[in-house]
Amino acid sequence: MQQDGLDFKQAPPITVPFRFFLTAPLFGVLAALAMLWYGPDLFVSRWSPATLAVVHLLTLGSMTMVMAGAMTQMLPVLAGAPVARPRTVAAIVHSTLVMGTLMMAGGFLFAQPLLLKTALWLLGSGLSIFLAATLSIITRTRNPTPTVFAVGLSAAALAVTLVLGLTLLASRAWGFALPSAALRDLHPAWALMGWTGLLVAGVAYQVVPMFQITPHYPHWLTRAFAGVIFAVLALLSLAQWQAQGAGQPSWEWLALVCIFVLAAAYILLAGVTIDLQRKRRRRLPDVTVEFWRYGMACLGLSALLLVSQTVAPLRFAQSDLLLGVLVIVGAAMSFISGMLCKIVPFLAWFHLQSKAGVGKSVPNVRAMLPEKLQRLQLRSHLAALAACVGAALAPSLFAYPAALLFGAASVSVLWNMMSVAKVYRRLAAA
Amino acid sequence: MNSISDFMTNNHRECDNLFAVAEESVGNGKWPKAQTEFDAFRGEMERHLGMEEEVFFPAFDAKTGMQGGPTHVMRLEHDQMRKLIAEMANTVAAKDADGYLGAAETLMVLMQQHNMKEEQMLYRMMDQTFGSEAGTMIERAHAPTN
Numbered sequence: 047m048q049q050d051g052l053d054f055k056q057a058p059p060i061t062v063p064f065r066f067f068l069t070a071p072l073f074g075v076l077a078a079l080a081m082l083w084y085g086p087d088l089f090v091s092r093w094s095p096a097t098l099a100v101v102h103l104l105t106l107g108s109m110t111m112v113m114a115g116a117m118t119q120m121l122p123v124l125a126g127a128p129v130a131r132p133r134t135v136a137a138i139v140h141s142t143l144v145m146g147t148l149m150m151a152g153g154f155l156f157a158q159p160l161l162l163k164t165a166l167w168l169l170g171s172g173l174s175i176f177l178a179a180t181l182s183i184i185t186r187t188r189n190p191t192p193t194v195f196a197v198g199l200s201a202a203a204l205a206v207t208l209v210l211g212l213t214l215l216a217s218r219a220w221g222f223a224l225p226s227a228a229l230r231d232l233h234p235a236w237a238l239m240g241w242t243g244l245l246v247a248g249v250a251y252q253v254v255p256m257f258q259i260t261p262h263y264p265h266w267l268t269r270a271f272a273g274v275i276f277a278v279l280a281l282l283s284l285a286q287w288q289a290q291g292a293g294q295p296s297w298e299w300l301a302l303v304c305i306f307v308l309a310a311a312y313i314l315l316a317g318v319t320i321d322l323q324r325k326r327r328r329r330l331p332d333v334t335v336e337f338w339r340y341g342m343a344c345l346g347l348s349a350l351l352l353v354s355q356t357v358a359p360l361r362f363a364q365s366d367l368l369l370g371v372l373v374i375v376g377a378a379m380s381f382i383s384g385m386l387c388k389i390v391p392f393l394a395w396f397h398l399q400s401k402a403g404v405g406k407s408v409p410n411v412r413a414m415l416p417e418k419l420q421r422l423q424l425r426s427h428l429a430a431l432a433a434c435v436g437a438a439l440a441p442s443l444f445a446y447p448a449a450l451l452f453g454a455a456s457v458s459v460l461w462n463m464m465s466v467a468k469v470y471r472r473l474a475a476a
Numbered sequence: 477m478n479s480i481s482d483f484m485t486n487n488h489r490e491c492d493n494l495f496a497v498a499e500e501s502v503g504n505g506k507w508p509k510a511q512t513e514f515d516a517f518r519g520e521m522e523r524h525l526g527m528e529e530e531v532f533f534p535a536f537d538a539k540t541g542m543q544g545g546p547t548h549v550m551r552l553e554h555d556q557m558r559k560l561i562a563e564m565a566n567t568v569a570a571k572d573a574d575g576y577l578g579a580a581e582t583l584m585v586l587m588q589q590h591n592m593k594e595e596q597m598l599y600r601m602m603d604q605t606f607g608s609e610a611g612t613m614i615e616r617a618h619a620p621t622n
Contacts, residue, residue, distance in 0.1 A: 123589055124596075191596055256588040259492045327496040328584075330503040330577070392585045399556060410563070411585070412578030 058118055058132035060397040060470070065140050066115025067390055068463050070382075073107025073147065074456030080155070081449035089441035092366050093230075099154035104374055105237060106169070107147040112382050113245055114139055114176055117197070119393070120249075121180065124194050125187040135179045142172025150215070162219035166212055173208050177201055192268035196248030199276045203240025206279075210236060228286040239308055240279050242378050244272050249385070250319055250338075257388065258326035258335055267318060271311060278307050302356055309349035316346040333420040337384025340428065344376025367438040375434050375452075383427055383459060390463055391415040394470040401474060408473065414466050423458045430455035478611045480532065481599040484524075488591045491520050495584070502568065502576045514568045518561055525554050527617040532602060535613060539605050546598055553590045557583060 077100050081088055084096040091097065118136060122128040129135055146168030153161030184190070184198040210233040217224050224230070255262050282304035289297035319342045323335055351369050354360040391411040398408045430451040436444030494517035501510035533547040560583040567575035606613055 123592060189600070252592065256592070257584065259496050327493060329496075329500050388585065392582065395582055396586070407563075410560075410575075410578035410582040412574065412581055 057122065057396070058128060058136070060393055062132045062136040063115045063119040063393060064390075064467065065136065066111050066118075067386060068460075068467060069140065069144060070108045070111040070115075071456045071460035071463060073103050073111065074459065075453060076107065076151075077103040078449050078453030078456055080151070081452060082446065085449070086437075086441035086445040089364070089367050089437050089445055092370060095154040095157065099151040101370065101374070102147060102154075103151050104379070106143065106150070109242065109374070109378050109382060110173075111140075111143060112386065113242070114143065116249075116385070116389070117180055117201075117245075119389070121183050121197075124191070124197065124252075125183050127183050127186060129179050129183065135175065139172050139176045139179075142168045142175075146172060153219070159219045159221075162215055166215045166219060169215075170208070170212050173204070177205050177208070192272070193248045193251045196244050196251070196268075196272035199272045200241055200244035200248060203236050203244060203276065203279065206283075207233060207236040207241050226287050226290050228283070228290050232283050232286060235282065236279060238373050238378070239275060239312070243312065244275060246378070246381050247271055247275075247315055249381075250315070253385075254319055254322055254338070258323060258328050258332070260322040260326040263318060263322065267314070271315060275308065275311055278304050278311075282308070305352060305356055309353045312349040313346050316342040316349070333417065333424050334384040334388045336424055337380045337387070337427070340431075341377045341380030341384070344372050344380065344431075348372040348377060364438055368435065371431075371434045371438045375431050380427065380431075383423060386459065386463065387415065387420045387423065390466050394466050398470060398473050409469065414469050415462055419462050419465070423455075423462055426451070426455040426458040478614070480602045480606065480610050480614065481595065483614050484528075484532075484599055485595050487520075487524050487527075488595065491517065491524055491587075494520050495580070495587075498568075499577065499580050502573055502580070505573065507568075507571050511568055514564065518565065521557070521561060525557070529554065531613065531617040536602055536605060546593075546601075550590070550594065550598065553586065557587060557590070560586065 080096065080100050080103065084100075087094065088097050088100060092101070115136075118129050118132060146165045149161045149168065150165035152158065153165055180201045181198070184194060184201065187194050190198065210229055214224070214229055214233055216222070251263050251268050254260055282301055285297045285301035285304060288294055289301055320339060323339055326335070348369055351365065351372065355365055355369070388411075391414040394414055395408055395411055402408055430448070433444055433448035433451045437448035494513065498510055498513035498517050501507075501513055529551060533551070537543065537545070537547055560579050563579040564576055564583070567573075567579060603610055
């Protein structure tokens with residue numbers, strides 16, 4: 047029997063996910079301010095300290111912030127068991143993530159090793175606690191669904207990302223040489239194709255068919271995808287590590303094959319998702335669907351660009367920067383923004399509804415976050431994305447418009463999330 | 477089909493499809509059609525919730541000796557769904573598209589996370605609990621409406 051440990055009263059208190067969701071757009075605003083300050087210099091090299099700072103304000107402060115918050119909400123439903131002590135875990139993970147990201151960005155921007163060292167301890171401990179809480183639930187799940195499996199491997203990929211990232215950070219903070227230069231490429235590979243990509247895949251298996259009433263993802267895809275990605279990332283790591291020594295053509299070939307497989311798998315995921323959305327039975331316009339469609343298109347383009355980097359004649363100077371913009375702003379932040387539009391008003395409704403009891407009426411999700419505001423969020427995001435793509439290709443022309451538009455898009459998300467939170471506060475107090 | 481999982485999961489999809497056509501007609505302002513389609517959706521939903529509340533849940537509670545367990549939470553969510561469906565009934569009668577679409581969107585998210593818990597946990601537990609009796613249970617659940 048499976049009943050033991052099954053808890054259906056799982057929803058954590060609303061403050062648990064909301065503190066993550068409301069903080070994330072603030073880091074978007076901070077990133078925009080840094081973009082405005084540094085201008086075109088930001089789009090010259092991915093290794094410049096200011097670029098590293100802005101990238102991590104986005105990937106940790108914005109993306110990981112929402113992803114961690116969403117997991118505290120989602121795991122109970124998916125795995126049938128709540129996070130233990132949700133308030134305490136959320137308070138620790140949230141505050142260390144906020145402080146750690148700020149210190150890390152500050153450490154990069156102002157060349158302060160002490161800030162980087164503090165960031166290292168904060169992020170290391172906070173994310174380890176998050177991983178321990180998450181993995182303890184997932185490993186206890188019997189008969190994991192493909193989604194739970196993908197989310198589990200995504201968390202495992204976060205663990206790898208964290209170890210690699212802490213090593214890179216330590217080498218910068220204490221000034222020692224890296225064990226291998228391969229770490230610099232492997233850290234973003236695990237972060238984006240592992241932690242982020244696998245979480246998106248796992249969520250997509252559930253959310254795309256459910257909310258839009260589309261056919262399901264093919265079984266072979268959901269069964270194989272996460273395992274293949276994780277295994278190939280591991281193989282890529284081995285190959286790139288070995289290829290660092292001179293005259294290692296066979297390891298270089300293996301690394302190349304790994305990149306092709308990873309890119310092909312993500313192109314497949316993007317293609318299948320767009321195709322499923324095309325077959326959806328709910329035909330009315332939906333902002334979240336559009337966010338996801340643009341996100342998947344950017345995911346496919348990113349994968350093609352990644353492959354193009356392995357072919358010498360197709361390489362160009364700004365390719366790395368463009369890849370970063372397409373993956374982070376184009377894919378990941380589109381998925382996240384689209385999910386926030388759906389989930390945040392629903393959670394507010396759900397908690398108000400359980401408080402209000404029978405007889406009292408609670409404003410529905412569209413009354414809380416009108417479609418008009420969601421559409422504004424989408425449009426400002428797309429404008430920011432276009433300007434960021436422009437800035438990656440022609441920094442001197444587009445860096446400042448990109449900063450302003452990205453700021454506007456972040457303010458739009460912040461405004462929308464805050465307006466839902468305000469309705470919640472007013473009615474919860476009544 | 478002789479597992480509760482398959483039978484009830486398919487019925488979820490039928491409800492989803494009825495939901496989608498009614499919503500589309502409301503969105504396009506086809507009111508008489510929307511009313512008919514909404515009535516069909518509401519009827520199928522009530523039948524589904526009824527099968528669970530009158531046949532499957534009591535049998536499961538009796539067999540497992542659980543009180544206030546998973547079926548209790550499922551019943552609470554059924555009540556929340558019924559409130560939203562009543563709101564949809566009022567708004568479709570009043571030809572209030574915004575009101576209907578807002579309630580429908582809320583119901584959709586509530587219903588899908590509810591279905592996910594049933595399909596991935598509760599129905600599987602029921603199939604294990606009832607074993608070979610599952611087939612008779614399905615016939616009994618079917619009976620009142622046939």
